[in-house]
Amino acid sequence: xxxxxIIKEIRTRSIWQIVGIYLVAGWGAFEAVTSLxxxxxxxxxxxxxxLSLLILFLPVVLAISFIGTDSSNxxxxxxxxxxxxxxxxxxxxxxxSVNWRIVFMIGASVMILLTILGVIFFPTENSQIIQRDIxxxxxxxxxxxxxxDIATVNLLSNxxxxxxxxxxxxxNLSVKNEVTTEERSLNLNLGQxxxxxxxxxxxxxxxxxxxxxxxxxxxxxxxxxSNDFNNEMQMISTGFLxxxxxxxxxxxxxxxxxxxxxxxxxxxxxxxxYENQSLWNIAVGASLYDGDNNFISNKFLDKTNLPAPRNWSxxxxxxxxxxxxxxxxxxxxxxxxxxxxNKKLPSSxxxxxxxxxxxDYLFPWGNDMNNLMxxxxxxxxxxxxxxxxxxxxxxxxxxxxLAGNVSEWLDIExxxxxxxxxxxxxxxxxxxxxxxxxxxxxxxxxxxxxVGFRCVK
Amino acid sequence: xxxxxxxxxxxxxxxxxxxxxxxxxVYAQWxxxxxxxxxxxxxxxxxxxxxxTYDKNLNFDLNIRDKSVTDGILRExxxxxxxxxxxxxxxxxxxxxxxxxxxxxxxxxxxGGTPRGKDGMYNRVVKGLIRNGMNxxxxxxxxxxxxxxxxxxxxxxxxxATNLYNRKSVYLDWxxxxxxxxxxxxxxxxxxxxxxxxxxxxxxxSRGGQxxxxxxxxxxxxxxxxxxxxxxxxxxETGHLAAACPANYxxxxxxxxxxxxxxTFDSDYDMERSVKPLHxxxxxxxxxxxxxxxxxxxxDDGFNLMNxxxxxTLR
Numbered sequence: 001x002x003x004x005x006i007i008k009e010i011r012t013r014s015i016w017q018i019v020g021i022y023l024v025a026g027w028g029a030f031e032a033v034t035s036l037x038x039x040x041x042x043x044x045x046x047x048x049x050x051l052s053l054l055i056l057f058l059p060v061v062l063a064i065s066f067i068g069t070d071s072s073n074x075x076x077x078x079x080x081x082x083x084x085x086x087x088x089x090x091x092x093x094x095x096x097s098v099n100w101r102i103v104f105m106i107g108a109s110v111m112i113l114l115t116i117l118g119v120i121f122f123p124t125e126n127s128q129i130i131q132r133d134i135x136x137x138x139x140x141x142x143x144x145x146x147x148x149d150i151a152t153v154n155l156l157s158n159x160x161x162x163x164x165x166x167x168x169x170x171x172n173l174s175v176k177n178e179v180t181t182e183e184r185s186l187n188l189n190l191g192q193x194x195x196x197x198x199x200x201x202x203x204x205x206x207x208x209x210x211x212x213x214x215x216x217x218x219x220x221x222x223x224x225x226s227n228d229f230n231n232e233m234q235m236i237s238t239g240f241l242x243x244x245x246x247x248x249x250x251x252x253x254x255x256x257x258x259x260x261x262x263x264x265x266x267x268x269x270x271x272x273x274y275e276n277q278s279l280w281n282i283a284v285g286a287s288l289y290d291g292d293n294n295f296i297s298n299k300f301l302d303k304t305n306l307p308a309p310r311n312w313s314x315x316x317x318x319x320x321x322x323x324x325x326x327x328x329x330x331x332x333x334x335x336x337x338x339x340x341x342n343k344k345l346p347s348s349x350x351x352x353x354x355x356x357x358x359x360d361y362l363f364p365w366g367n368d369m370n371n372l373m374x375x376x377x378x379x380x381x382x383x384x385x386x387x388x389x390x391x392x393x394x395x396x397x398x399x400x401x402l403a404g405n406v407s408e409w410l411d412i413e414x415x416x417x418x419x420x421x422x423x424x425x426x427x428x429x430x431x432x433x434x435x436x437x438x439x440x441x442x443x444x445x446x447x448x449x450x451v452g453f454r455c456v457k
Numbered sequence: 458x459x460x461x462x463x464x465x466x467x468x469x470x471x472x473x474x475x476x477x478x479x480x481x482x483v484y485a486q487w488x489x490x491x492x493x494x495x496x497x498x499x500x501x502x503x504x505x506x507x508x509x510t511y512d513k514n515l516n517f518d519l520n521i522r523d524k525s526v527t528d529g530i531l532r533e534x535x536x537x538x539x540x541x542x543x544x545x546x547x548x549x550x551x552x553x554x555x556x557x558x559x560x561x562x563x564x565x566x567x568x569g570g571t572p573r574g575k576d577g578m579y580n581r582v583v584k585g586l587i588r589n590g591m592n593x594x595x596x597x598x599x600x601x602x603x604x605x606x607x608x609x610x611x612x613x614x615x616x617x618a619t620n621l622y623n624r625k626s627v628y629l630d631w632x633x634x635x636x637x638x639x640x641x642x643x644x645x646x647x648x649x650x651x652x653x654x655x656x657x658x659x660x661x662x663s664r665g666g667q668x669x670x671x672x673x674x675x676x677x678x679x680x681x682x683x684x685x686x687x688x689x690x691x692x693x694e695t696g697h698l699a700a701a702c703p704a705n706y707x708x709x710x711x712x713x714x715x716x717x718x719x720x721t722f723d724s725d726y727d728m729e730r731s732v733k734p735l736h737x738x739x740x741x742x743x744x745x746x747x748x749x750x751x752x753x754x755x756x757d758d759g760f761n762l763m764n765x766x767x768x769x770t771l772r
Contacts, residue, residue, distance in 0.1 A: 024470055362611055369572055369612070379577040381584075428581070428754045430571035430663075432612050440724045440752045448751065 015062065022061050026054040053113060149214040153186045157221035159199050167194045173371045173392055190214065192368060194391055202226055203257075205234065205398040206391045210366025219396065224254060229342075232257045233457075234354075234398040241352055242360040243436045250353045255346065256454035258386035258400050259325035259408065260337060262309075262317035268337050269315060274300065274307035279336040288418055288445060299445070300333055309333070310447050323385040325406045325452035331420045331444040334409045334453035343455035345411035350456055351423055352436050355395050355402040363434060364395035364402045372431050376404035380427045383450070403434045406452035412444070419443055426450035489696040492704035493689060493734045502709065505700045508629075509675045511540055511637045517645055518544075526553045530587055539641040543634065546603035547596040547642065548575055549650065550583050562656040562771035563646050565639055566595040567672075569663025569686075572612040574602015581760065582660065589764040591658075591771070592650070596642055598635050598665070614725070618693035629701040636672045643678055655680055656771050660763070662755070663687055663725070667703060670735070673713055674706025681770040683716040683763045686753055688726030689735040704738055711740035716766045718759050720751040 033050040155164065162184075168177040169192040176191075190211050197205045202223035211217060222235035238252040273279060280296055289295040302308035306315040310328040317326070331345075338344050346354070355364045365375055375393040377384050383406050384390070394400050402408075407422040407429070419441040425433030428450040442451070497505075515538060523534040531553040539545045551557060564586050571577040575595035583593045597604040600621065608620050622628055639659070646652035658681035661669025666687025673682040689703055690696070699705055717739070719732050726732050728748075736746055745766065749759050 362613070367611075372573065379571065379573065380580045422752070426754070428756070430569055430573075430577055432570060432572070432614060432617075433753070435613050437613070437615060438724065440722065442722050442752060446722075446750070448756065450754065450756075 149190050150187050151211045151214050153188055153217045155184045155219055155221050159223055161199055163198045165196045173374050197221055199223055207394050207396050207398045208365035236354045236397045239358050242358055250349050253350055253456050255354045255399055255456045259406055259452045259454050261323050261386055262326045263322040265326040268340050269308055273340050279339045281335055284415055285332050324383050327406055327449050327452045328447045330447050331409050338455035343457040345409055346456040347411050354397055354399045357396045377427045378404040378431045383427050406450055409453040422451055489702055492702045496705045497699055508633050509636050519649055529553055537645055539638045545596055545638050547594055549594050550587055551592040562591045563652040564591050564593050564658045564660050565642050566593055567661045567665030569665055570617050585760050585764050589768045594642055594646055614693050622694050625698045629698050632668055632671055632701045635668050636675055639672050640676050658767055658771050670703035671706045674709040679713050681714050681767055685718045685755055688731035690731050691725050707738045711743045714770050715744045718747045721748055723753045725753040
């Protein structure tokens with residue numbers, strides 16, 4: 001059978017019309033389902049499921065209409081002049097009515113199937129919404145009894161002597177249990193945990209883990225040898241970002257445990273940081289300040305016209321704020337400080353890797369939103385001091401205050417730019433600003449009381 | 458002959474419908490932008506106003522759940538009935554002194570898209586207003602704060618866009634409900650807290666500002682409106698129905714004195730695309746516009762500007 005014959009058969013059997021009708025009707029049904037999903041709050045997967053069913057049924061409709069159509073009537077009519085035109089018409093009508101019935105029956109079957117699916121799943125979702133009344137979040141409790149689900153947390157480290165202390169936390173972050181152990185494999189009830197790991201000669205590591213699934217959690221414990229160069233830094237292991245669909249590997253690096261403080265920055269100034277031009281990105285700066293190569297001494301001045309952050313006076317930080325993050329500095333000053341410490345500003349990938357690891361968490365500590373104000377500094381009146389006490393906001397790598405407190409400058413992505421990104425949100429912002437998809441770019445010369453930085457190497 | 462015509466008709470209709478479907482998102486965006494150029498007529502606008510009518514005689518069922526004093530500020534945590542079966546959670550704030558002037562202005566504060574709802578407003582908004590001589594009623598919008606329903610779970614921008622802001626009919630319902638909640642809040646302040654009706658203002662931040670464009674276009678009793686870091690569409694919004702479009706309301710806020718504050722580097726409400734075109738629709742006689750060189754945030758200087766403006770306007 002050659003192609004011409006097949007096409008003729010298809011035309012004779014009215015397949016094109018049936019396909020057309022099916023597509024139009026299917027499109028109409030799909031639009032109705034989409035609209036219903038939106039207005040009636042049906043499950044999100046409902047339109048996709050409907051579309052799949054409609055596509056699945058298309059070949060079935062085609063096959064049935066092809067088989068179900070008897071073309072002999074038409075062929076006979078066209079070849080025999082003995083048949084009357086009236087008979088021919090009546091045969092066509094009979095034949096196409098068979099097709100119509102088939103198409104409508106299948107369409108009806110699809111709709112019935114969709115309705116059944118909707119009825120099965122819709123009440124479930126809806127009842128979930130109804131059950132969550134005012135303050136419902138406070139009623140969610142993790143089971144802690146003997147029958148509760150157990151997960152295994154493996155602490156992976158090459159260091160022999162580790163002092164491991166962990167805290168099992170209640171929903172309000174109060175400590176339920178405090179356990180000191182040398183065990184590296186821990187069977188834990190599902191819930192929120194904070195860990196403190198110490199070893200002689202190494203930086204301490206404090207981190208949170210949200211044990212919310214009955215599974216094995218492998219946690220790499222990479223302690224950094226404690227010395228003058230690595231003081232207050234944490235190791236971020238090699239890995240990827242769950243939000244990065246390319247799966248690009250981010251090589252291991254070290255990151256400051258805290259945001260750079262006013263005290264740290266005062267050391268930079270007193271060591272002649274503003275005079276040492278080798279620390280500064282002169283090329284980019286001069287281009288932004290109309291060729292002014294002296295932009296450092298001309299632009300980056302405090303309230304008394306001395307080189308220092310804009311909110312300082314007499315090149316001295318505001319009283320009592322030695323341990324709060326330095327702010328009111330431009331990207332250039334943040335960049336120069338990091339270079340002074342033989343470090344650099346983090347890239348976006350590095351920063352988010354340190355914050356979320358390979359998890360798809362909402363926040364560095366996990367998904368807990370009930371204790372936002374205890375874990376992170378959002379929607380407040382000022383930045384808080386960098387302190388080991390803020391343990392409940394630490395990321396899995398032991399980096400503190402990544403969410404909130406002050407937004408942090410990132411490194412520039414290329415040299416011919418006038419802007420750089422800030423991330424993490426600050427005490428001025430709402431918690432939803434902590435979001436890898438938010439890209440807020442500010443001029444490199446920008447300074448504000450809610451923007452600071454930390455460094456990596 | 459008839460058969461051939463039918464076939465062509467089917468093909469054309471199919472193609473047309475599929476093209477419309479394909480470009481529906483683009484169309485939605487364009488459709489929303491068109492109201493920036495040409496807001497709906499007064500005749501159509503009158504039909505929108507019917508959406509926002511409510512039963513003024515409904516009992517408030519005011520429930521004061523808790524009273525506490527912090528920083529010299531008395532806070533009442535309350536619940537009241539807004540519309541049938543719809544309870545609004547709110548906080549009423551005033552200085553904790555007995556001989557408080559009854560002429561103090563009152564401000565209804567509506568938060569942005571934060572999971573904490575009204576509670577997120579205390580430190581940065583409420584305290585400043587109280588210190589500038591105003592009492593405050595901060596309310597939770599439906600799906601936020603104490604009125605979480607599960608519709609939004611993570612409160613990330615994409616979650617809010619997918620489940621609320623970009624579901625056009627759901628969003629319109631939500632806008633209508635929020636507007637009614639604010640109108641009922643106004644009634645509550647007058648009836649239960651002895652607020653003077655000619656000294657009540659509105660403060661809306663981010664989403665509270667965006668819906669505030671609509672609220673203050675409908676609720677004409679406000680004597681001042683401060684709408685901060687808000688615009689026509691946020692970064693992830695793809696469009697909305699005409700009755701939920703700020704562009705159809707902002708010119709109608711006049712003659713209510715209006716204070717607008719936005720950040721030039723705001724990545725959520727883009728200055729050129731989302732904010733400036735909307736600002737052009739306001740009546741300049743009653744509108745004060747401020748730009749600050751910040752992102753999607755409000756500095757202390759910004760709040761000071763607003764507080765002074767409100768105190769002077771509602772004096």
